[in-house]
Amino acid sequence: MTALLTDRGGRGSRPRGRPELYTSYSSDIALLNTPAKRAGVLAIVAAAFALPFAVSDQVLVLLGTGLAMSVGAIGLNIVTGYAGQVSLGHAFFVGLGAYTAAVLSGDPDGRLVGFGLPMVVWLPAAGLVAGAAGLLVAPLATRLRGLYLAIVTLGLVFLGEHVFREWDSVTGGPGVGRDAVQATLFGNSLTAGGAVLSGAQKVYLFALVVLIAAAVPARNLARSGVGRAFAAVRDRDIAAEVIGVSLTKAKLLAFTISSFYAGICGALLYTITRTVEPNSFNLLLSVRFIAMVLIGGAATISGSIMGAMFVTLLPRFTQQVPRFVPFIGQGVTGGGLLTNVELEAMLYGLLIIAFLIFEPRGLFGVWLRVRNYWKGWPFSY
Amino acid sequence: MKQHRQWPRFAIVLAVLALIATGCRDSGTTADVEDVDTGAAPAETTAPTDTATDTPTETAADTATPTDTGSPTEGTTPAGDIAFDTGVTEEACPDAVNPDNGCIYLGTLSDLTVGPFAALAVPITDAQQAFWNRVNEDGGIGGFDVNVTEFVRDNQYNPEIHNQEYQAIKNDVLALAQTLGSPTTAAIIEDLNAEGIVAVPASWTSEWAFQDVILESGVNYCFESMNSIDWAVENLEGIETVMAVHYPGDYGGDAAAGARIAAEANGLEFTDVETAPGPDNQSGAISAVASQQPDLVILTTNPTDAGAVVGNAAAQGYQGTFIGTGPSWNKGLLTSPAAEAVQALYLASGPWTWTQESPGRDAMEEALGDVDPNDGYTSGWVWSYPLKAALEQAAENGDLTREGLLAAVSELDDVDYEGMLPDEAGNFVGDPNETAYRGSIVSEPNPEAIVGLDVLQDFFVGPTAEGYDFTQSCFTTTAG
Numbered sequence: 001m002t003a004l005l006t007d008r009g010g011r012g013s014r015p016r017g018r019p020e021l022y023t024s025y026s027s028d029i030a031l032l033n034t035p036a037k038r039a040g041v042l043a044i045v046a047a048a049f050a051l052p053f054a055v056s057d058q059v060l061v062l063l064g065t066g067l068a069m070s071v072g073a074i075g076l077n078i079v080t081g082y083a084g085q086v087s088l089g090h091a092f093f094v095g096l097g098a099y100t101a102a103v104l105s106g107d108p109d110g111r112l113v114g115f116g117l118p119m120v121v122w123l124p125a126a127g128l129v130a131g132a133a134g135l136l137v138a139p140l141a142t143r144l145r146g147l148y149l150a151i152v153t154l155g156l157v158f159l160g161e162h163v164f165r166e167w168d169s170v171t172g173g174p175g176v177g178r179d180a181v182q183a184t185l186f187g188n189s190l191t192a193g194g195a196v197l198s199g200a201q202k203v204y205l206f207a208l209v210v211l212i213a214a215a216v217p218a219r220n221l222a223r224s225g226v227g228r229a230f231a232a233v234r235d236r237d238i239a240a241e242v243i244g245v246s247l248t249k250a251k252l253l254a255f256t257i258s259s260f261y262a263g264i265c266g267a268l269l270y271t272i273t274r275t276v277e278p279n280s281f282n283l284l285l286s287v288r289f290i291a292m293v294l295i296g297g298a299a300t301i302s303g304s305i306m307g308a309m310f311v312t313l314l315p316r317f318t319q320q321v322p323r324f325v326p327f328i329g330q331g332v333t334g335g336g337l338l339t340n341v342e343l344e345a346m347l348y349g350l351l352i353i354a355f356l357i358f359e360p361r362g363l364f365g366v367w368l369r370v371r372n373y374w375k376g377w378p379f380s381y
Numbered sequence: 382m383k384q385h386r387q388w389p390r391f392a393i394v395l396a397v398l399a400l401i402a403t404g405c406r407d408s409g410t411t412a413d414v415e416d417v418d419t420g421a422a423p424a425e426t427t428a429p430t431d432t433a434t435d436t437p438t439e440t441a442a443d444t445a446t447p448t449d450t451g452s453p454t455e456g457t458t459p460a461g462d463i464a465f466d467t468g469v470t471e472e473a474c475p476d477a478v479n480p481d482n483g484c485i486y487l488g489t490l491s492d493l494t495v496g497p498f499a500a501l502a503v504p505i506t507d508a509q510q511a512f513w514n515r516v517n518e519d520g521g522i523g524g525f526d527v528n529v530t531e532f533v534r535d536n537q538y539n540p541e542i543h544n545q546e547y548q549a550i551k552n553d554v555l556a557l558a559q560t561l562g563s564p565t566t567a568a569i570i571e572d573l574n575a576e577g578i579v580a581v582p583a584s585w586t587s588e589w590a591f592q593d594v595i596l597e598s599g600v601n602y603c604f605e606s607m608n609s610i611d612w613a614v615e616n617l618e619g620i621e622t623v624m625a626v627h628y629p630g631d632y633g634g635d636a637a638a639g640a641r642i643a644a645e646a647n648g649l650e651f652t653d654v655e656t657a658p659g660p661d662n663q664s665g666a667i668s669a670v671a672s673q674q675p676d677l678v679i680l681t682t683n684p685t686d687a688g689a690v691v692g693n694a695a696a697q698g699y700q701g702t703f704i705g706t707g708p709s710w711n712k713g714l715l716t717s718p719a720a721e722a723v724q725a726l727y728l729a730s731g732p733w734t735w736t737q738e739s740p741g742r743d744a745m746e747e748a749l750g751d752v753d754p755n756d757g758y759t760s761g762w763v764w765s766y767p768l769k770a771a772l773e774q775a776a777e778n779g780d781l782t783r784e785g786l787l788a789a790v791s792e793l794d795d796v797d798y799e800g801m802l803p804d805e806a807g808n809f810v811g812d813p814n815e816t817a818y819r820g821s822i823v824s825e826p827n828p829e830a831i832v833g834l835d836v837l838q839d840f841f842v843g844p845t846a847e848g849y850d851f852t853q854s855c856f857t858t859t860a861g
Contacts, residue, residue, distance in 0.1 A: 111857065176630030274544050275541045275544040
């Protein structure tokens with residue numbers, strides 16, 4: 001693992017003060033190829049692990065949701081950002097993951113189907129079931145591209161929504177729902193408060209660990225031969241085929257891996273949200289994932305995480321707005337020109353448009369610019 | 382090129398920073414408050430933004446222990462020696478009626494915007510705010526005002542959103558003044574039990590009788606349907622077949638379970654038709670009613686869907702009787718396209734209604750002022766009495782913590798409903814089979830009447846409900 005993250009041989013031979021001079025190919029493509037990145041990532045991870053002891057439970061729940069969404073956003077970024085296959089069907093795979101986890105972990109004596117299995121079973125299973133569904137759908141992607149693929153995957157959301165609504169014994173039906181994942185690890189509940197940690201702290205840490213376990217392989221995938229094949233397919237599929245990339249294989253793989261991540265995301269998300277209702281896996285959820293990818297930055301892993309955090313924290317931000325802006329009312333009590341809920345919906349749209357026009361590389365691009373500015377400081381280039 | 386690109390970049394960075402700052406805002410406040418706690422006033426003050434990790438019960442007794450270094454908390458507490466922590470503050474409520482009182486924060490999770498029960502939920506919430514305002518005007522409870530406006534959240538009648546909003550406010554409130562809906566409340570019941578948070582339901586499912594943390598009022602759907610069928614058999618002619626048309630889950634399912642039991646007891650043929658919420662989803666139910674022509678339909682939906690079912694079934698030639706449970710009725714049905722059918726075929730059962738005269742009703746009318754009458758108001762008002770009684774009991778016991786409130790609920794063997802329900806309806810001690818209130822009413826639509834209903838039959842208990850052995854909730858009895 002360490003060998004993957006840092007290439008020690010390469011680092012040793014690098015002259016001091018020349019962070020971007022690489023003396024070997026492996027040091028060039030290492031995950032953390034500069035000392036600043038190593039230190040930065042270490043600091044962020046350390047801060048993320050320290051956070052639960054510094055902030056309130058409400059904020060932790062929100063951040064935990066952001067972490068879970070990040071896993072899903074990484075998944076969508078693999079198929080859409082890296083491999084260039086637009087998918088509006090992400091919500092369906094998230095739903096599959098959520099229900100797989102809920103069914104496998106559910107109370108065997110409860111009102112709905114449940115098997116009472118532990119986390120080691122339901123978490124991978126959620127990914128595998130969603131991944132298998134992705135594999136089944138993927139052949140469509142090998143025949144279609146662009147808008148046509150978007151429409152077909154859009155259909156998937158509606159099919160899924162119908163099945164979720166009607167399959168009462170599994171989903172509880174619309175308006176009723178069911179208990180989500182019963183998360184236990186070695187007999188300890190991951191969601192109930194214990195002697196040492198509160199429920200929110202546990203669930204946040206759980207989400208953080210899963211996110212790291214999901215993000216590192218994704219980043220590795222992106223810099224491997226498979227990732228390069230994805231990028232080739234995205235940039236010009238005919239050219240990719242000419243140079244020997246199997247389009248079918250690349251697209252199948254992209255869809256399957258993406259759906260696997262979506263399934264994990266579903267299981268994780270509903271470990272935090274304790275109830276799952278079948279109407280949740282609708283087009284809006286898919287659009288939110290697209291927004292995360294576009295705002296965060298297509299074809300970047302850190303961008304996916306930034307985008308997911310941004311989109312998850314956005315409602316929190318709009319909730320505060322009515323306190324400071326007189327003509328915007330609080331969603332519940334109403335009043336004012338528009339409510340914070342409407343403002344939130346408008347901001348989604350505006351942000352997507354603004355990012356596409358001003359910063360197509362998303363938050364990741366903003367970060368790159370900031371970084372490059374300070375790299376050359378005080379010279380502009 | 383580079384020059385004018387800087388501004389959008391700067392603006393975006395600023396926006397991101399603002400967002401991060403906002404996201405962390407709460408944590409900052411909490412940290413500040415905790416600093417204040419440990420520094421200046423170690424004993425009793427715990428802010429409403431308290432974290433779950435930091436909720437040791439700090440009682441007045443603690444302040445008296447010699448280890449505490451001379452903080453004058455006992456003098457400054459409005460209530461003297463009442464212990465409190467989560468959701469109760471020494472500081473006055475925002476816009477307090479009694480600025481010298483402390484503040485008890487109660488949460489509200491209701492269907493306020495787009496959900497199927499918004500037409501009832503908004504009046505329920507308004508009535509509860511009027512109710513607690515009246516309590517505050519009478520001096521509050523044990524030196525505290527009650528605030529039910531600070532933590533009002535919209536659940537959209539969606540269990541998932543309900544649970545999310547509940548998690549977001551639960552550390553800020555002592556109890557829930559309202560948790561609207563049966564399936565929605567079922568989604569948080571486990572956590573309510575685990576945390577010992579007392580909650581007033583805005584629903585009447587039979588499960589609540591078996592939940593210690595739930596302060597229910599009035600007849601449950603199960604007994605209500607039993608009474609409706611018993612009443613119909615006695616008062617209407619030729620009732621031989623009964624159909625329950627209902628929403629899935631703890632609301633409709635509970636009523637249907639009661640209907641099935643009463644149909645069997647009366648030797649009637651029974652059919653069960655489940656229907657999903659939403660006017661577009663009623664075609665199955667409509668054709669079932671029209672094709673099978675049951676003599677009596679027990680309808681458990683929301684008012685809009687009730688209108689769709691009654692109107693369209695009548696248009697397709699149905700001529701039997703509908704009896705709708707409480708939440709299926711709204712005065713608006715009498716101005717809807719289905720008005721004619723509703724007046725001809727529909728009767729409303731319910732746990733109470735505005736037109737029943739009582740001192741409580743008069744107090745409610747006075748507190749509400751000039752509103753368009755609706756039984757949502759009546760329900761919101763009646764439901765608040767047990768919580769008021771429990772809070773008063775807890776204050777009397779000197780313990781306004783969550784444990785204290787829960788203990789007070791377990792002592793509550795009668796509640797003064799000011800005549801809106803019989804006093805024995807508010808008995809939360811002992812076996813639900815003996816204490817659960819089983820009386821419901823039946824009303825008929827009348828456009829001239831105050832909420833569009835005239836009472837046909839005041840509180841009564843039919844033979845089926847009377848003899849029913851109530852040992853577990855009706856819904857699980859039949860589904861399990």
